[in-house]
Protein backbone atom coordinates (compact mmCIF):
# COMPACT_ATOMS: atom_id res chain seq x y z
CA UNK A 1 0.00 0.00 0.00
CA UNK A 2 1.45 3.41 -0.93
CA UNK A 3 1.56 6.49 1.30
CA UNK A 4 -1.06 8.06 -0.99
CA UNK A 5 -3.45 5.09 -0.56
CA UNK A 6 -3.02 5.18 3.22
CA UNK A 7 -3.89 8.91 3.32
CA UNK A 8 -6.88 8.43 0.98
CA UNK A 9 -8.14 5.45 3.01
CA UNK A 10 -7.94 7.40 6.29
CA UNK A 11 -9.81 10.31 4.71
CA UNK A 12 -12.52 8.00 3.30
CA UNK A 13 -12.97 6.35 6.72
CA UNK A 14 -13.32 9.74 8.42
CA UNK A 15 -15.84 10.77 5.78
CA UNK A 16 -17.97 7.63 6.00
CA UNK A 17 -18.26 7.91 9.80
CA UNK A 18 -18.93 11.60 10.13
CA UNK A 19 -20.84 12.93 7.14
CA UNK A 20 -24.23 12.80 8.75
CA UNK A 21 -25.16 16.38 7.92
CA UNK A 22 -24.34 17.56 11.45
CA UNK A 23 -22.22 20.74 11.39
CA UNK A 24 -19.96 19.96 14.41
CA UNK A 25 -19.17 16.50 13.04
CA UNK A 26 -18.43 17.90 9.60
CA UNK A 27 -16.06 20.46 11.15
CA UNK A 28 -14.33 17.73 13.18
CA UNK A 29 -13.99 15.55 10.10
CA UNK A 30 -12.64 18.50 8.10
CA UNK A 31 -9.92 19.08 10.69
CA UNK A 32 -8.98 15.38 10.59
CA UNK A 33 -8.90 15.43 6.79
CA UNK A 34 -6.70 18.51 6.68
CA UNK A 35 -4.39 16.96 9.26
CA UNK A 36 -4.04 13.80 7.12
CA UNK A 37 -3.40 15.93 4.03
CA UNK A 38 -0.68 17.97 5.69
CA UNK A 39 0.90 14.87 7.29
CA UNK A 40 0.99 13.28 3.84
CA UNK A 41 2.70 16.41 2.48
CA UNK A 42 5.33 16.23 5.21
CA UNK A 43 5.87 12.45 4.99
CA UNK A 44 6.12 12.50 1.20
CA UNK A 45 8.95 15.01 1.54
CA UNK A 46 10.80 12.83 4.06
CA UNK A 47 10.08 9.38 2.57
CA UNK A 48 12.77 8.77 -0.05
CA UNK A 49 10.77 5.94 -1.65
CA UNK A 50 8.19 8.50 -2.89
CA UNK A 51 9.32 9.56 -6.40
CA UNK A 52 9.70 13.32 -7.00
CA UNK A 53 6.78 15.15 -8.61
CA UNK A 54 8.86 16.12 -11.65
CA UNK A 55 9.88 12.50 -12.29
CA UNK A 56 6.23 11.42 -11.97
CA UNK A 57 5.17 14.13 -14.43
CA UNK A 58 7.90 12.92 -16.85
CA UNK A 59 6.54 9.36 -16.46
CA UNK A 60 2.99 10.51 -17.31
CA UNK A 61 4.32 12.34 -20.39
CA UNK A 62 6.18 9.19 -21.51
CA UNK A 63 3.08 7.01 -21.02
CA UNK A 64 1.02 9.58 -22.96
CA UNK A 65 3.54 9.62 -25.81
CA UNK A 66 3.53 5.80 -26.00
CA UNK A 67 -0.28 5.70 -26.03
CA UNK A 68 -0.46 8.29 -28.82
CA UNK A 69 2.39 6.98 -30.97
CA UNK A 70 0.04 6.22 -33.89
CA UNK A 71 -1.81 9.57 -33.85
CA UNK A 72 -1.84 11.44 -37.17
CA UNK A 73 0.87 14.08 -36.98
CA UNK A 74 -1.09 16.72 -38.92
CA UNK A 75 -3.97 16.90 -36.40
CA UNK A 76 -3.31 19.77 -33.99
CA UNK A 77 -4.36 18.96 -30.43
CA UNK A 78 -5.55 21.80 -28.24
CA UNK A 79 -5.78 22.30 -24.47
CA UNK A 80 -7.16 25.11 -22.30
CA UNK A 81 -6.04 25.75 -18.71
CA UNK A 82 -7.94 28.41 -16.74
CA UNK A 83 -5.87 30.39 -14.24
CA UNK A 84 -2.66 29.21 -15.91
CA UNK A 85 -0.52 32.19 -14.89
CA UNK A 86 0.29 30.90 -11.42
CA UNK A 87 0.36 27.93 -9.04
CA UNK A 88 -1.04 24.60 -10.17
CA UNK A 89 -2.37 25.95 -13.48
CA UNK A 90 1.08 27.18 -14.52
CA UNK A 91 2.69 23.75 -13.93
CA UNK A 92 -0.23 22.02 -15.67
CA UNK A 93 0.18 24.26 -18.75
CA UNK A 94 3.90 23.44 -18.85
CA UNK A 95 3.14 19.69 -18.94
CA UNK A 96 0.36 19.93 -21.55
CA UNK A 97 2.58 21.88 -23.94
CA UNK A 98 5.38 19.35 -23.42
CA UNK A 99 2.87 16.62 -24.31
CA UNK A 100 2.40 18.39 -27.67
CA UNK A 101 -0.84 20.33 -27.10
CA UNK A 102 -1.34 23.86 -28.33
CA UNK A 103 -1.85 25.21 -24.81
CA UNK A 104 -4.10 28.18 -24.18
CA UNK A 105 -3.50 30.14 -21.00
CA UNK A 106 -6.98 31.39 -20.10
CA UNK A 107 -6.22 34.19 -17.65
CA UNK A 108 -7.94 37.31 -16.34
CA UNK A 109 -4.89 39.60 -16.11
CA UNK A 110 -3.18 40.17 -19.50
CA UNK A 111 0.14 41.34 -17.98
CA UNK A 112 0.43 38.35 -15.62
CA UNK A 113 -0.60 36.05 -18.48
CA UNK A 114 2.09 37.48 -20.78
CA UNK A 115 4.72 37.06 -18.05
CA UNK A 116 3.67 33.44 -17.56
CA UNK A 117 3.74 32.83 -21.32
CA UNK A 118 7.30 34.20 -21.58
CA UNK A 119 8.46 32.10 -18.61
CA UNK A 120 6.82 28.92 -19.95
CA UNK A 121 8.45 29.39 -23.36
CA UNK A 122 11.82 29.96 -21.72
CA UNK A 123 11.40 26.96 -19.35
CA UNK A 124 10.36 24.50 -22.05
CA UNK A 125 12.02 25.90 -25.19
CA UNK A 126 8.60 25.41 -26.84
CA UNK A 127 6.38 27.85 -28.75
CA UNK A 128 3.02 26.04 -28.46
CA UNK A 129 1.53 28.40 -25.85
CA UNK A 130 -0.87 31.29 -26.32
CA UNK A 131 -2.85 33.64 -24.12
CA UNK A 132 -6.62 34.25 -24.41
CA UNK A 133 -8.17 36.60 -21.90
CA UNK A 134 -10.83 35.09 -19.62
CA UNK A 135 -12.38 36.64 -16.54
CA UNK A 136 -14.54 33.99 -14.90
CA UNK A 137 -16.18 36.73 -12.82
CA UNK A 138 -17.92 38.00 -15.96
CA UNK A 139 -20.24 35.95 -18.18
CA UNK A 140 -19.64 38.49 -20.95
CA UNK A 141 -15.92 37.71 -20.74
CA UNK A 142 -16.67 33.95 -20.81
CA UNK A 143 -18.76 34.47 -23.98
CA UNK A 144 -15.99 36.57 -25.54
CA UNK A 145 -13.40 33.89 -24.74
CA UNK A 146 -15.54 31.11 -26.26
CA UNK A 147 -16.13 33.21 -29.41
CA UNK A 148 -12.41 33.89 -29.80
CA UNK A 149 -11.56 30.23 -29.21
CA UNK A 150 -14.13 28.93 -31.72
CA UNK A 151 -13.07 31.43 -34.37
CA UNK A 152 -9.60 29.88 -34.25
CA UNK A 153 -10.12 26.20 -33.32
CA UNK A 154 -12.72 23.62 -34.36
CA UNK A 155 -11.92 21.12 -31.65
CA UNK A 156 -10.78 21.02 -28.05
CA UNK A 157 -8.99 17.99 -26.58
CA UNK A 158 -8.42 18.97 -22.95
CA UNK A 159 -10.15 21.52 -20.74
CA UNK A 160 -8.65 22.04 -17.27
CA UNK A 161 -10.97 24.13 -15.11
CA UNK A 162 -8.36 25.20 -12.60
CA UNK A 163 -8.82 28.90 -11.74
CA UNK A 164 -10.11 29.74 -8.30
CA UNK A 165 -10.34 32.17 -5.42
CA UNK A 166 -10.50 31.21 -1.76
CA UNK A 167 -12.09 32.89 1.26
CA UNK A 168 -12.15 36.41 -0.16
CA UNK A 169 -14.21 39.09 1.62
CA UNK A 170 -17.79 39.37 0.36
CA UNK A 171 -17.98 40.73 -3.19
CA UNK A 172 -19.88 39.95 -6.34
CA UNK A 173 -19.06 39.03 -9.92
CA UNK A 174 -20.01 41.45 -12.71
CA UNK A 175 -23.27 39.47 -12.94
CA UNK A 176 -24.13 39.79 -9.26
CA UNK A 177 -23.20 36.30 -8.04
CA UNK A 178 -21.17 35.93 -4.81
CA UNK A 179 -17.51 35.96 -5.95
CA UNK A 180 -16.31 32.53 -4.74
CA UNK A 181 -19.33 30.67 -6.09
CA UNK A 182 -19.28 32.83 -9.24
CA UNK A 183 -15.63 32.28 -10.20
CA UNK A 184 -15.06 28.74 -8.92
CA UNK A 185 -18.34 27.28 -10.20
CA UNK A 186 -20.65 29.50 -12.30
CA UNK A 187 -17.91 30.87 -14.60
CA UNK A 188 -16.58 27.35 -15.22
CA UNK A 189 -20.13 26.00 -15.70
CA UNK A 190 -20.78 28.60 -18.42
CA UNK A 191 -17.38 28.02 -20.03
CA UNK A 192 -17.65 24.23 -20.08
CA UNK A 193 -21.21 24.01 -21.34
CA UNK A 194 -20.40 26.43 -24.19
CA UNK A 195 -17.32 24.40 -25.17
CA UNK A 196 -19.04 20.98 -25.19
CA UNK A 197 -19.49 20.95 -28.98
CA UNK A 198 -15.75 21.60 -29.49
CA UNK A 199 -14.90 18.85 -26.99
CA UNK A 200 -17.28 16.36 -28.62
CA UNK A 201 -15.71 17.12 -32.02
CA UNK A 202 -12.20 16.19 -30.83
CA UNK A 203 -10.83 13.20 -32.73
CA UNK A 204 -9.88 10.42 -30.32
CA UNK A 205 -11.90 11.77 -27.39
CA UNK A 206 -11.58 14.70 -25.03
CA UNK A 207 -11.11 15.17 -21.31
CA UNK A 208 -12.43 17.74 -18.84
CA UNK A 209 -10.59 18.10 -15.53
CA UNK A 210 -12.21 20.07 -12.71
CA UNK A 211 -9.88 21.20 -9.93
CA UNK A 212 -12.01 20.98 -6.76
CA UNK A 213 -10.67 20.62 -3.22
CA UNK A 214 -10.69 18.79 0.07
CA UNK A 215 -12.68 21.84 1.15
CA UNK A 216 -15.65 20.27 -0.69
CA UNK A 217 -16.07 18.05 2.41
CA UNK A 218 -16.12 21.03 4.78
CA UNK A 219 -19.82 21.76 4.44
CA UNK A 220 -23.03 19.89 5.07
CA UNK A 221 -24.11 20.64 1.49
CA UNK A 222 -24.94 23.47 -0.93
CA UNK A 223 -27.38 25.79 0.80
CA UNK A 224 -28.79 27.88 -2.08
CA UNK A 225 -30.24 30.50 0.24
CA UNK A 226 -26.84 30.99 1.96
CA UNK A 227 -24.79 31.53 -1.22
CA UNK A 228 -26.11 35.04 -1.77
CA UNK A 229 -26.75 35.93 1.88
CA UNK A 230 -24.50 38.97 2.25
CA UNK A 231 -25.51 39.62 5.89
CA UNK A 232 -24.51 36.16 7.10
CA UNK A 233 -21.67 35.62 4.62
CA UNK A 234 -19.38 32.82 5.82
CA UNK A 235 -16.30 32.86 3.59
CA UNK A 236 -15.20 29.35 4.68
CA UNK A 237 -18.59 27.81 3.97
CA UNK A 238 -18.98 29.65 0.65
CA UNK A 239 -15.59 28.35 -0.53
CA UNK A 240 -16.53 24.83 0.60
CA UNK A 241 -19.91 25.05 -1.19
CA UNK A 242 -18.24 26.33 -4.39
CA UNK A 243 -15.77 23.42 -4.29
CA UNK A 244 -18.57 20.93 -3.57
CA UNK A 245 -20.29 22.46 -6.63
CA UNK A 246 -17.16 21.64 -8.71
CA UNK A 247 -17.43 17.95 -7.76
CA UNK A 248 -21.23 17.82 -8.09
CA UNK A 249 -21.11 19.55 -11.50
CA UNK A 250 -18.46 17.03 -12.68
CA UNK A 251 -20.66 14.11 -11.73
CA UNK A 252 -23.76 15.68 -13.29
CA UNK A 253 -21.86 16.35 -16.51
CA UNK A 254 -20.43 12.82 -16.59
CA UNK A 255 -24.02 11.49 -16.60
CA UNK A 256 -24.97 13.84 -19.45
CA UNK A 257 -21.85 12.85 -21.43
CA UNK A 258 -22.46 9.10 -21.19
CA UNK A 259 -22.19 7.59 -24.68
CA UNK A 260 -19.98 10.40 -25.98
CA UNK A 261 -16.18 10.41 -26.26
CA UNK A 262 -15.79 13.13 -23.61
CA UNK A 263 -14.89 12.29 -20.01
CA UNK A 264 -14.99 14.53 -16.93
CA UNK A 265 -13.42 14.06 -13.51
CA UNK A 266 -12.72 16.23 -10.48
CA UNK A 267 -9.88 16.25 -7.99
CA UNK A 268 -8.27 17.51 -4.82
CA UNK A 269 -4.74 18.69 -5.69
CA UNK A 270 -3.31 18.49 -2.15
CA UNK A 271 -2.49 21.27 0.31
CA UNK A 272 -0.11 23.49 -1.58
CA UNK A 273 1.72 26.76 -0.98
CA UNK A 274 0.39 29.04 -3.76
CA UNK A 275 -1.13 32.51 -4.16
CA UNK A 276 -4.51 31.02 -3.24
CA UNK A 277 -4.07 31.95 0.42
CA UNK A 278 -3.80 35.68 -0.42
CA UNK A 279 -7.05 36.41 1.49
CA UNK A 280 -6.09 34.29 4.50
CA UNK A 281 -3.87 36.30 6.86
CA UNK A 282 -1.40 33.74 8.24
CA UNK A 283 1.58 35.68 9.66
CA UNK A 284 5.30 34.95 9.52
CA UNK A 285 5.33 31.98 11.95
CA UNK A 286 2.45 30.18 10.24
CA UNK A 287 4.03 30.92 6.85
CA UNK A 288 7.26 29.22 7.93
CA UNK A 289 5.32 26.19 9.18
CA UNK A 290 3.25 26.09 5.95
CA UNK A 291 6.43 26.19 3.86
CA UNK A 292 7.67 23.13 5.73
CA UNK A 293 4.53 21.01 5.50
CA UNK A 294 2.72 22.07 2.34
CA UNK A 295 3.64 20.50 -0.99
CA UNK A 296 4.87 22.64 -3.91
CA UNK A 297 2.93 23.52 -7.07
CA UNK A 298 4.76 20.80 -9.03
CA UNK A 299 3.40 18.12 -6.68
CA UNK A 300 0.06 19.95 -6.53
CA UNK A 301 -0.36 19.76 -10.32
CA UNK A 302 0.32 16.03 -10.48
CA UNK A 303 -3.29 14.82 -10.24
CA UNK A 304 -4.50 17.42 -12.80
CA UNK A 305 -1.78 16.30 -15.25
CA UNK A 306 -2.55 12.64 -14.55
CA UNK A 307 -6.26 13.11 -15.29
CA UNK A 308 -5.55 15.20 -18.41
CA UNK A 309 -2.95 12.92 -19.98
CA UNK A 310 -2.47 9.49 -18.44
CA UNK A 311 -3.63 6.42 -20.42
CA UNK A 312 -4.40 4.84 -16.99
CA UNK A 313 -7.62 6.90 -16.78
CA UNK A 314 -8.71 6.51 -20.41
CA UNK A 315 -12.52 6.23 -20.34
CA UNK A 316 -12.80 7.00 -16.59
CA UNK A 317 -15.53 9.57 -15.94
CA UNK A 318 -17.58 10.95 -13.06
CA UNK A 319 -14.89 10.14 -10.51
CA UNK A 320 -13.14 12.18 -7.83
CA UNK A 321 -9.36 11.81 -7.40
CA UNK A 322 -6.82 12.67 -4.77
CA UNK A 323 -3.08 11.90 -5.08
CA UNK A 324 -3.73 10.29 -8.51
CA UNK A 325 -6.18 7.74 -7.07
CA UNK A 326 -9.98 7.63 -7.30
CA UNK A 327 -11.51 8.18 -3.87
CA UNK A 328 -14.86 8.96 -2.22
CA UNK A 329 -16.32 12.41 -2.81
CA UNK A 330 -18.77 14.18 -0.48
CA UNK A 331 -21.89 11.94 -0.51
CA UNK A 332 -24.07 14.85 -1.73
CA UNK A 333 -21.97 15.02 -4.93
CA UNK A 334 -23.13 11.48 -5.75
CA UNK A 335 -26.81 12.27 -5.18
CA UNK A 336 -28.48 12.64 -8.60
CA UNK A 337 -31.21 14.91 -7.22
CA UNK A 338 -28.48 17.25 -5.85
CA UNK A 339 -26.69 17.13 -9.22
CA UNK A 340 -29.89 18.02 -11.10
CA UNK A 341 -30.66 20.83 -8.64
CA UNK A 342 -27.21 22.39 -9.10
CA UNK A 343 -27.46 22.07 -12.87
CA UNK A 344 -30.88 23.82 -12.98
CA UNK A 345 -29.70 26.56 -10.57
CA UNK A 346 -26.56 27.24 -12.64
CA UNK A 347 -28.38 27.03 -15.98
CA UNK A 348 -31.06 29.48 -14.80
CA UNK A 349 -28.47 31.91 -13.48
CA UNK A 350 -26.50 31.87 -16.73
CA UNK A 351 -29.66 32.13 -18.87
CA UNK A 352 -30.92 35.08 -16.77
CA UNK A 353 -27.64 36.97 -17.24
CA UNK A 354 -27.59 36.19 -20.97
CA UNK A 355 -31.14 37.48 -21.35
CA UNK A 356 -30.12 40.79 -19.76
CA UNK A 357 -26.98 41.25 -21.91
Ligand SMILES: NC(=O)c1ccc[n+]([C@@H]2O[C@H](COP(=O)([O-])OP(=O)(O)OC[C@H]3O[C@@H](n4cnc5c(N)ncnc54)[C@H](OP(=O)(O)O)[C@@H]3O)[C@@H](O)[C@H]2O)c1
Nearest residue numbers: 083086087088108135136137163164213271272274275276
Ligand atom coordinates in the same frame (compact mmCIF):
# COMPACT_ATOMS: atom_id res chain seq x y z
N1 LIG B 1 -3.39 25.66 -3.05
C1 LIG B 1 -4.08 24.72 -2.44
O1 LIG B 1 -3.71 24.24 -1.36
C2 LIG B 1 -5.34 24.18 -3.06
C3 LIG B 1 -6.02 23.16 -2.37
C4 LIG B 1 -7.20 22.67 -2.92
C5 LIG B 1 -7.67 23.17 -4.12
N2 LIG B 1 -7.00 24.16 -4.78
C6 LIG B 1 -7.56 24.67 -6.04
O2 LIG B 1 -6.54 24.71 -7.03
C7 LIG B 1 -6.89 25.69 -8.02
C8 LIG B 1 -5.65 26.50 -8.38
O3 LIG B 1 -5.26 27.26 -7.27
P1 LIG B 1 -3.74 27.55 -6.87
O4 LIG B 1 -3.51 26.94 -5.54
O5 LIG B 1 -2.84 27.22 -7.98
O6 LIG B 1 -3.85 29.14 -6.61
P2 LIG B 1 -3.33 30.42 -7.42
O7 LIG B 1 -1.87 30.33 -7.59
O8 LIG B 1 -3.90 31.57 -6.70
O9 LIG B 1 -4.03 30.25 -8.84
C9 LIG B 1 -5.36 30.60 -9.06
C10 LIG B 1 -5.50 31.07 -10.49
O10 LIG B 1 -6.87 31.40 -10.72
C11 LIG B 1 -6.90 32.65 -11.36
N3 LIG B 1 -8.16 33.36 -11.20
C12 LIG B 1 -8.70 33.89 -10.08
N4 LIG B 1 -9.82 34.54 -10.36
C13 LIG B 1 -10.02 34.46 -11.70
C14 LIG B 1 -10.98 34.94 -12.59
N5 LIG B 1 -11.99 35.73 -12.18
N6 LIG B 1 -10.89 34.65 -13.90
C15 LIG B 1 -9.85 33.91 -14.35
N7 LIG B 1 -8.88 33.42 -13.55
C16 LIG B 1 -8.96 33.71 -12.24
C17 LIG B 1 -5.74 33.43 -10.74
O11 LIG B 1 -5.44 34.57 -11.53
P3 LIG B 1 -4.71 35.87 -10.88
O12 LIG B 1 -3.26 35.49 -10.74
O13 LIG B 1 -4.97 36.95 -11.87
O14 LIG B 1 -5.36 36.10 -9.56
C18 LIG B 1 -4.68 32.34 -10.78
O15 LIG B 1 -4.12 32.24 -12.06
C19 LIG B 1 -8.04 26.50 -7.44
O16 LIG B 1 -9.24 26.08 -8.04
C20 LIG B 1 -8.04 26.11 -5.96
O17 LIG B 1 -9.33 26.19 -5.38
C21 LIG B 1 -5.82 24.67 -4.28
